């Protein structure tokens with residue numbers, strides 16, 4: 001097996017992340033008798049739950065395969081690849097948020113999984129995988145019937161590499177490529193304020209698949225949390241978005257209590273615990289709540305949400321009247337002790353006048369961890385052509401594959417998508433390997 005990486009080190013965006021989100025079914029979850037949405041772990045139940053979140057737009061066969069293979073992937077990684085996935089906290093639900101033991105600290109927001117990814121790389125090398133960095137894959141080699149290999153740029157020129165069995169594309173999504181996003185994820189794009197994935201998610205390997213006739217799946221879907229900050233304007237067809245990976249910095253504006261949209265409407269507040277109303281401030285944060293809040297922020301008029309204020313509100317894109325009227329309205333409600341919102345009224349103790357400078361403002365939107373639009377795949381992760389036929393010799397794993405979050409799912413509900421993002425990348429790779437072994441009649445254990 002040969003692995004090609006365009007940069008000088010492996011690990012991509014995955015090295016920054018921390019949590020392997022899952023629904024249970026792995027050994028640790030079983031011993032705690034925990035599964036989501038309910039115990040015992042039942043792939044059919046999970047497919048029904050996930051499809052409901054996706055408004056039935058997803059592929060039930062693919063989701064079922066994911067629900068079956070995900071727990072196996074976790075156990076296999078711990079048993080065979082030297083991984084140390086352990087529950088994030090001692091509660092039974094901690095089994096749904098696995099962390100690499102000892103790697104996450106209260107202060108580190110990035111590079112949490114740098115060492116784990118290096119250990120996994122070493123485990124792969126020890127098992128005989130030939131890993132070559134600084135190998136930029138430029139295109140697939142295709143004879144009109146079968147993908148035969150790739151063309152790479154290595155710094156000393158172009159080289160062609162012949163694949164013995166197949167080419168597997170696992171090169172991230174397209175989230176920073178605005179030209180691709182405007183075509184395949186246009187509604188999400190206007191709600192995205194920040195991308196967390198530099199310098200990854202550039203989309204060219206998805207285009208390589210399209211170049212040999214591949215179909216796409218998962219239109220207009222991303223995996224996003226709330227509180228992304230809009231840093232600058234972009235040209236319509238820019239192929240890169242400015243990216244910020246200080247997770248905490250970019251989500252510092254999570255849940256400001258007063259947000260309005262371009263038209264001056266109050267933006268609904270959801271508790272981070274995901275219980276929308278009445279508000280609960282002492283429940284633990286839940287990814288579902290963060291995800292739903294992202295969808296709320298991403299779907300506002302004009303695509304952005306505005307919070308707090310200072311004298312430079314025009315720089316945020318707000319009109320002066322909208323700004324002044326809303327602050328006046330808010331302050332009047334505070335004096336009255338009754339929120340002016342028709343629904344989801346704030347409790348009286350949240351009604352603080354805005355009359356004490358300094359004031360700060362920001363334009364907010366989705367903080368995106370990965371696009372969910374990508375190459376359409378079978379449950380064995382073979383890439384499908386636009387006429388629905390598996391393309392010989394071509395497989396893809398997430399986030400180069402698409403479809404894990406259905407269509408029109410701006411934030412990837414639930415949990416930024418099944419297995420969220422990091423877990424999704426691992427499960428995808430595991431499923432590709434299993435799919436190829438199964439097709440070849442070989443033992444997947």
Ligand SMILES: Cc1cc2nc3c(=O)[nH]c(=O)nc-3n(C[C@H](O)[C@H](O)[C@H](O)COP(=O)(O)OP(=O)(O)OC[C@H]3O[C@@H](n4cnc5c(N)ncnc54)[C@H](O)[C@@H]3O)c2cc1C
Pocket residue numbers: 004005006007009010011012013014015016017018019020021109110111135136137138170171172173196197200201204205245246247369370398399400419420421422423424425
């Ligand atoms: C700060 C931060 C925190 C996060 N926290 C979490 C979290 O807790 N849980 C979670 O689920 N997700 C989290 N995420 C998101 C998650 O890390 C990513 O979405 C996920 O890891 C992406 O995996 P991937 O395999 O799709 O892409 P990557 O990990 O980016 O891997 C793609 C690789 O392909 C290479 N590549 C691309 N194009 C080519 C080419 N043409 N030729 C050769 N190589 C190429 C890239 O260089 C890269 O190494 C976080 C992200 C950030 C930035």
